[in-house]
Structure formats: structure tokens, C-alpha cells
Amino acid sequence: MYLHLGNEVAVALSDIIGIFDMDNTTVSYQTRDFLAAAQKNGTVIDVTEDLPKSFIIVKKGGKILVYISSLASRTLLKRAKSENIIM
8 A cells, every 4th residue: 555645656655664743853853863864865855845744754675765745744644544554
């Protein structure tokens, strides 16, 4: 099964490591450092044209990717639950 992240981008649910709320998690300097390092390494994929609300960490082909989405983390979780994939 796949989870739609916005702007016609979807990722396999089995590849998702975590879904994080941008406002709540970027308060921590560790998270900001992680996102800055991912940006520097070229592993950030921005799938939004609006204000980012969440980021999704995905392991695909042995590589860690960070998707930035305008969809709220709660919305993404509801989508995953609606497919009866996540309990």
C-alpha cells in the first residue's frame, strides 16, 4: 500500500520510518540539525508549494530520504489508518 504525501507523490507504507509534525518537532535543535544535514546531503524532497506541516522519513533502497509535505501529520496518519494498514 502507498501513502499519498501531496502533489501527486506517494511512498510505500513499508518504507516509512516516521511521520513528524513540523511545528512540534523543529523546536528541538537535534531535529533542526537533522533536517539541515539532510538538506545539505540532497536527501530532502519537497512535495509542497505551501507552508510545510510535516516531514516523513523514508528508507528507500538503503537510502534515507526526507519528504516535506503540506499535509498535517494527523491527516497522513488518518489516511494510513483508513487503509487498515496502521493500527
